[in-house]
Amino acid sequence: xxxxxxxxxxxxxxxxxxxxxxxxxxxxxxxxxxxxxxxxxxxxxxxxxxxxxxxxxxxxxxxxxxxxxxxxxxxxxxxxxxxxxxxxxxxxxxxxxxxxxxxxxxxxxxxxxxxxxxxxxxxxxxxxxxxxxxxxxxxxxxxxxxxxxxxxxxxxxxxxxxxxxxxxxxxxxxxxxxxxxxxxxxxxxxxxxxxxxxxxxxxxxxxxxxxxxxxxxxxxxxxxxxxxxxxxxxxxxxxxxxxxxxxxxxxxxxxxxxxxxxxxxxxxxxxxxxxxxxxxxxxxxxxxxxxxxxxxxxxxxxxxxxxxxxxxxxxxxxxxxxxxxxxxxxxxxxxxxxxxxxxxxxxxxxxxxxxxxxxxxxxxxxxxxxxxxxxxxxxxxx
Numbered sequence: 001x002x003x004x005x006x007x008x009x010x011x012x013x014x015x016x017x018x019x020x021x022x023x024x025x026x027x028x029x030x031x032x033x034x035x036x037x038x039x040x041x042x043x044x045x046x047x048x049x050x051x052x053x054x055x056x057x058x059x060x061x062x063x064x065x066x067x068x069x070x071x072x073x074x075x076x077x078x079x080x081x082x083x084x085x086x087x088x089x090x091x092x093x094x095x096x097x098x099x100x101x102x103x104x105x106x107x108x109x110x111x112x113x114x115x116x117x118x119x120x121x122x123x124x125x126x127x128x129x130x131x132x133x134x135x136x137x138x139x140x141x142x143x144x145x146x147x148x149x150x151x152x153x154x155x156x157x158x159x160x161x162x163x164x165x166x167x168x169x170x171x172x173x174x175x176x177x178x179x180x181x182x183x184x185x186x187x188x189x190x191x192x193x194x195x196x197x198x199x200x201x202x203x204x205x206x207x208x209x210x211x212x213x214x215x216x217x218x219x220x221x222x223x224x225x226x227x228x229x230x231x232x233x234x235x236x237x238x239x240x241x242x243x244x245x246x247x248x249x250x251x252x253x254x255x256x257x258x259x260x261x262x263x264x265x266x267x268x269x270x271x272x273x274x275x276x277x278x279x280x281x282x283x284x285x286x287x288x289x290x291x292x293x294x295x296x297x298x299x300x301x302x303x304x305x306x307x308x309x310x311x312x313x314x315x316x317x318x319x320x321x322x323x324x325x326x327x328x329x330x331x332x333x334x335x336x337x338x339x340x341x342x343x344x345x346x347x348x349x350x351x352x353x354x355x356x357x358x359x360x361x362x363x364x365x366x367x368x369x370x371x372x373x374x375x376x377x378x379x380x381x382x
Contacts, residue, residue, distance in 0.1 A: 106190020
């Protein structure tokens, strides 16, 4: 006997009473079948409902051949009448995401003459795949149109069609359908075959916000937030903009221009620092011209700067130059020897000083975990 689907009769039903028809132990819990249920089973891209049933936690809900099974954390007595309580926050979130997706997909498919070829409602966001090339600018236009539709608070029409009656309805569907087909209509925005739960009026979606669009297979993948998810996201973005504005002494809406200005200033400072660094390295190298083998210790230094200093000294010292930068117990190194072969030395150094690294025969880089005195002793012997 098929389970009566109360979530279709009233998607806003939060609690209900039903009779337990069967209860069988299975992996992960107990499979409970009721004569009727308000718990939505996973399907159509929408996750299942959770909540409680007769005091037991409902962990998952699935449907097969019209029978809905509730996976509960403990058994329920067969024949008993139990109270069911839906996790309403989860369910309503799913309804907002699903209805918002329908509105956006309907508008997008109409404008770009494309199909929605993939839909996933994740815990954080909704992703939708379309077989068309859609730009970010066009997506923002659809977002504005969708939010205007939501503000107009259109009533949603949901009903089952079949046979000749179904043939008269123009609706979106990924495949040909037969029998009783549930059509969810957002008049003026979308008409689509769907088995999911939806809001009753467009205004209950709240708002929609596109997050991204990227190339995917033969079209694009779009990331979307609806309802309370979108509200929380935009609230967090505003809070970030407010803090950035305060830190930069500008209005929250002027943060990007201020950051661009800072990046330009930072770029100029980095260029100046690089020029000064090069001057210092040239002066340092001059002090070791013709000195033979050289061992230098420096404070913390980026790997690229370490390489440049080593190259500068090695090019004039006439021997091997080893530069170690860091703090006691943790040093990065660069060793260069114009025309030399450092492979054997590097292998011995890494073994003796708990190091790792390598490179070309005449130049190597790496790190060691040891004291400065250990490094000095090693190079005194080598």
